[in-house]
Amino acid sequence: MPTARTAASPPAFLGDLARSIDDRLAGFVSSRDLPGPLRRAVEHALLGGGKRLRPILTLLSAQAVGGSPARAEPAALAVELVHAFSLVHDDLPALDNDDLRRGRPTLHRAHGEAMAILTGDLMLGLAVEALVTDAPDDALAGRLVAELISGVNAMIVGQADDTLGVRAGGGSDAERLESIHRQKTGALIRAACRMGAIAGSGGTAQAALPAVTRYAEAVGLMFQIVDDLLDVEQTTEHLGKSAGKDADAGKLTYPVVHGVEASRDAVARLRAEALSACEALGPSAGRLAEVCEFLAVRTR
Amino acid sequence: MPTARTAASPPAFLGDLARSIDDRLAGFVSSRDLPGPLRRAVEHALLGGGKRLRPILTLLSAQAVGGSPARAEPAALAVELVHAFSLVHDDLPALDNDDLRRGRPTLHRAHGEAMAILTGDLMLGLAVEALVTDAPDDALAGRLVAELISGVNAMIVGQADDTLGVRAGGGSDAERLESIHRQKTGALIRAACRMGAIAGSGGTAQAALPAVTRYAEAVGLMFQIVDDLLDVEQTTEHLGKSAGKDADAGKLTYPVVHGVEASRDAVARLRAEALSACEALGPSAGRLAEVCEFLAVRTR
Numbered sequence: 001m002p003t004a005r006t007a008a009s010p011p012a013f014l015g016d017l018a019r020s021i022d023d024r025l026a027g028f029v030s031s032r033d034l035p036g037p038l039r040r041a042v043e044h045a046l047l048g049g050g051k052r053l054r055p056i057l058t059l060l061s062a063q064a065v066g067g068s069p070a071r072a073e074p075a076a077l078a079v080e081l082v083h084a085f086s087l088v089h090d091d092l093p094a095l096d097n098d099d100l101r102r103g104r105p106t107l108h109r110a111h112g113e114a115m116a117i118l119t120g121d122l123m124l125g126l127a128v129e130a131l132v133t134d135a136p137d138d139a140l141a142g143r144l145v146a147e148l149i150s151g152v153n154a155m156i157v158g159q160a161d162d163t164l165g166v167r168a169g170g171g172s173d174a175e176r177l178e179s180i181h182r183q184k185t186g187a188l189i190r191a192a193c194r195m196g197a198i199a200g201s202g203g204t205a206q207a208a209l210p211a212v213t214r215y216a217e218a219v220g221l222m223f224q225i226v227d228d229l230l231d232v233e234q235t236t237e238h239l240g241k242s243a244g245k246d247a248d249a250g251k252l253t254y255p256v257v258h259g260v261e262a263s264r265d266a267v268a269r270l271r272a273e274a275l276s277a278c279e280a281l282g283p284s285a286g287r288l289a290e291v292c293e294f295l296a297v298r299t300r
Numbered sequence: 301m302p303t304a305r306t307a308a309s310p311p312a313f314l315g316d317l318a319r320s321i322d323d324r325l326a327g328f329v330s331s332r333d334l335p336g337p338l339r340r341a342v343e344h345a346l347l348g349g350g351k352r353l354r355p356i357l358t359l360l361s362a363q364a365v366g367g368s369p370a371r372a373e374p375a376a377l378a379v380e381l382v383h384a385f386s387l388v389h390d391d392l393p394a395l396d397n398d399d400l401r402r403g404r405p406t407l408h409r410a411h412g413e414a415m416a417i418l419t420g421d422l423m424l425g426l427a428v429e430a431l432v433t434d435a436p437d438d439a440l441a442g443r444l445v446a447e448l449i450s451g452v453n454a455m456i457v458g459q460a461d462d463t464l465g466v467r468a469g470g471g472s473d474a475e476r477l478e479s480i481h482r483q484k485t486g487a488l489i490r491a492a493c494r495m496g497a498i499a500g501s502g503g504t505a506q507a508a509l510p511a512v513t514r515y516a517e518a519v520g521l522m523f524q525i526v527d528d529l530l531d532v533e534q535t536t537e538h539l540g541k542s543a544g545k546d547a548d549a550g551k552l553t554y555p556v557v558h559g560v561e562a563s564r565d566a567v568a569r570l571r572a573e574a575l576s577a578c579e580a581l582g583p584s585a586g587r588l589a590e591v592c593e594f595l596a597v598r599t600r
Contacts, residue, residue, distance in 0.1 A: 035466040038457060089421060094413035113394035117417065118460045121389060124421065125453040128428055132446040142438035145428060145445050153425040157338060160418045166337040 010298075011290045017059060018052040021076060028077050028130060034122075041111045041119040042126075046084045049102045053223070054079045054192040056291065057216070061193040062200020064215075064278070064285035065208040074130050075144055075195035081127035082152055082188060086159065088120040095163050124152070140203050144195050151191030158183025162251065177252040178221075185227075186220035193219075208281060215277035215285075219292050222270035225263050226298060228253035232260065234300065271296040310598075311590045317359060318352040321376060328377050328430060334422075341411045341419040342426070346384045349402045353523070354379045354492040356591065357516070361493040362500020364515075364578070364585035365508040374430050375444055375495035381427035382452055382488060386459065388420040395463050424452065440503050444495050451491030458483025462551065477552040478521075485527075486520035493519075508581060515577035515585075519592050522570035525563050526598060528553040532560065534600065571596040 029042055055076035062072035091098040091106040093113065098106050108116035128145060135141035160166045162180045171179070193216035197205050205212075232255050254263040271292060278289040329342055355376035362372035391398040391406040392413065399409050408416035428445060435441035460466045462480045471479070493516035497505050505512075532555050554563040571592060578589040 035457065035461060037464065037466040038460050085421075089417055092414075092417060094417060112464075114392075114463055115460070117389055117392060117394060118456055118463075121385075121421070121424065122453060122456045122460075124424060125449055125456060128445060128449045129453060132442055132449060135442060135446075138440075138442035139438035140442075142432055142435060142440075142442035142445065145442065146432040146435075149425055149428045149432060153422060153429060156418055156422045156425060157335065160338050160415070160422075161335060163414055163418075164337065164412075166335040 010294050011287075013287060014051075014056060014291070014294070017056045021052045021055045021059075021080065022047065024073060024077055025080060028126075032126065032129075037111075037115070038119065038122065041107060041115050042123060044104075044110055045088050045107045045119060045123065046081065048104050050080075050084075052080060053291075053295075054083050054189060057189060057192045057219070057288070058196035058199075060285075060287045060291060061196030061212050061216075064281045064288050065197045065201050065205035065212065066284050067197065067200025067202070067205060069196075069200060071202065072196045072199040074133075074135070075148075075192075075199045078127040078130040078144075078148055079151075079188065079192040079195065081123045081130060082148065082155075085120045085123035085127065086155060086188075088116050088123070090159060090163075092116060095159075127152075137202070140199065143203060144199055147191050147195045147198065151188040154183045154187030155185075158185075158187065173252055173257050177254065177257050180252065181221055181224040181254075182217075185224040186217060189220035189223065190216040192216070211277045211280040215274045215281075215288060215292070218270045218274035218277065219295060222267055222274065222292075223295055225254045225266055225270070226295065228255055229260065229263055229267075230298075230300065267296055310594050311587075313587060314351075314356060314591070314594070317356045321352045321355045321359075321380065322347065324373060324377055325380060328426075332426065332429075337411075337415070338419065338422065341407060341415050342423060344404075344410055345388050345407045345419060345423065346381065348404050350380075350384075352380060353591075353595075354383050354489060357489060357492045357519070357588070358496035358499075360585075360587045360591060361496030361512050361516075364581045364588050365497045365501050365505035365512065366584050367497065367500025367502070367505060369496075369500060371502065372496045372499040374433075374435070375448075375492075375499045378427040378430040378444075378448055379451075379488065379492040379495065381423045381430060382448065382455075385420045385423035385427065386455060386488075388416050388423070390459060390463075392416060395459075427452075437502070440499065443503060444499055447491050447495045447498065451488040454483045454487030455485075458485075458487065473552055473557050477554065477557050480552065481521055481524040481554075482517075485524040486517060489520035489523065490516040492516070511577045511580040515574045515581075515588060515592070518570045518574035518577065519595060522567050522574065522592075523595055525554045525567055525570070526595065528555055529560065529563055529567075530598075530600065567596055 025046055029039065029046065058072050058076040058079055059069040062069045087101060088107045090096050091101055092108055099109050100106065107119060127148065131144045131148060132141045158180050162184055190213060193212050194209060197209055197212045231253065254266065274292040275289055278285040325346055329339065329346065358372050358376040358379055359369040362369045387401060388407045390396050391401055392408055398406050400406065407419060427448065431444045431448060432441045458480050462484055490513060493512050494509060497509055497512045531553065554566065574592040575589055578585040
């Protein structure tokens with residue numbers, strides 16, 4: 001008889017999927033013709049752990065629309081490469097100036113700032129390359145690139161808004177915060193899920209895209225609000241990255257703008273929204289629903 | 301009766317094409333939904349002059365294969381966005397640390413380092429977006445993205461090799477220099493020409509691609525050797541960027557490795573190689589040939 005898992009322990013399939021994605025990422029990097037130092041920098045940034053949330057959502061979205069997760073693998077690699085690129089550049093001294101990432105030195109601390117800038121650039125390029133290299137179908141590759149790059153560009157705009165306040169003056173703090181969260185974190189999670197549905201189905205799952213998108217938008221915002229709550233509540237040691245830093249830096253976060261209780265309410269509301277999208281997708285979206293439930297209660 | 305132009309004056313159509321590309325670039329940027337400060341940073345980096353050599357090669361390659369330059373316009377925008385992205389990141393303090401570009405402050409001097417990093421990232425993303433947004437044909441978009449990104453990734457590897465010596469120890473100085481030049485400058489010029497041929501013909505000019513590629517590889521290397529020669533021979537005021545800097549920094553350049561005379565001989569040999577590719581393409585490649593002849597004798 002299966003035992004009920006506790007609220008905060010991840011479903012076992014998450015670890016299996018993450019390890020499988022780790023292997024594929026390592027295989028992809030070693031298949032590229034890169035000079036040794038650049039390869040080692042990419043590996044430092046890409047293969048140093050991480051939850052692999054985005055590529056897992058890609059694979060599970062393929063499954064949710066009745067498609068093949070295997071066909072969504074290039075899209076899964078692409079989205080994690082983009083995520084890794086964004087962390088490397090966001091950590092740079094001129095931006096967040098972070099020394100610690102996933103419990104290890106950030107790339108610029110380990111390999112120098114010039115290498116970190118170029119390695120970030122290269123990982124963005126490799127992400128696009130993952131979608132088009134040996135693509136069995138140029139048209140599908142073109143569609144996937146369009147999804148990915150729309151997420152990438154929104155993410156960069158969100159980061160610029162968050163770090164530099166480029167939209168400062170437009171709208172209330174609450175509006176600006178929601179815009180930053182939807183762009184900086186949400187847009188890439190949206191692309192991850194939509195690419196999974198499109199690639200996994202070979203482009204035929206058009207009818208399921210609105211529900212997948214609804215799931216992705218709810219989970220993406222929920223994920224970031226939980227992140228904001230963890231930044232307030234957890235220690236650096238537990239998170240493996242600098243905690244309390246956002247609040248210290250006077251950055252807009254959900255708990256700062258709305259308070260902790262209202263932030264928890266928002267998490268509950270977005271969780272329900274994502275689960276309702278999973279119901280619309282049917283039993284094949286069971287794992288997407290499990291991921292959502294775990295992300296709502298995660299502690300790191 | 302038309303007067304013969306002097307060796308170093310550019311053919312008139314170059315200026316016309318550059319102005320037309322300036323207009324298209326400005327239109328593309330203003331059509332994107334960007335916060336004001338980020339838009340102004342992109343405009344500073346992208347619209348501050350420049351020869352527009354790469355997009356001109358894209359349009360003329362479309363013409364050379366009997367295709368339509370108008371259909372190659374998105375590819376032309378994409379290649380110039382990539383070029384602008386690469387200049388912004390290469391100029392950063394951690395890399396070449398340049399204050400001056402096209403006679404104006406570099407982006408990080410004018411808008412700060414964080415903005416320069418993010419704006420560079422965004423221009424790379426916008427380059428890919430230019431190829432896929434409103435593409436009339438997903439399959440063609442997929443092929444063009446593959447060409448572009450192969451050029452982008454080689455360019456980044458070349459820059460890492462040039463700045464950080466990531467391949468140091470492998471091969472003679474002459475081999476390493478040729479590898480850097482082919483990657484750092486050559487790969488994007490190759491992509492510019494190949495994208496023009498593919499996009500302009502709607503993907504049907506397959507038979508002409510080898511000659512276009514041969515032209516692009518010869519002109520790309522020739523362009524960089526001429527650049528190295530100008531860095532030795534010209535003043536900062538004339539070039540609009542810091543001159544003598546490469547030699548001062550002990551960087552590998554053609555004149556340093558091979559001497560000035562041998563560098564001039566290489567220019568003559570590559571010019572002949574590119575012109576022979578134009579002959580193979582026929583009269584439609586007349587302007588490509590004129591550009592090659594001008595690039596061989598340019599003084600800035």
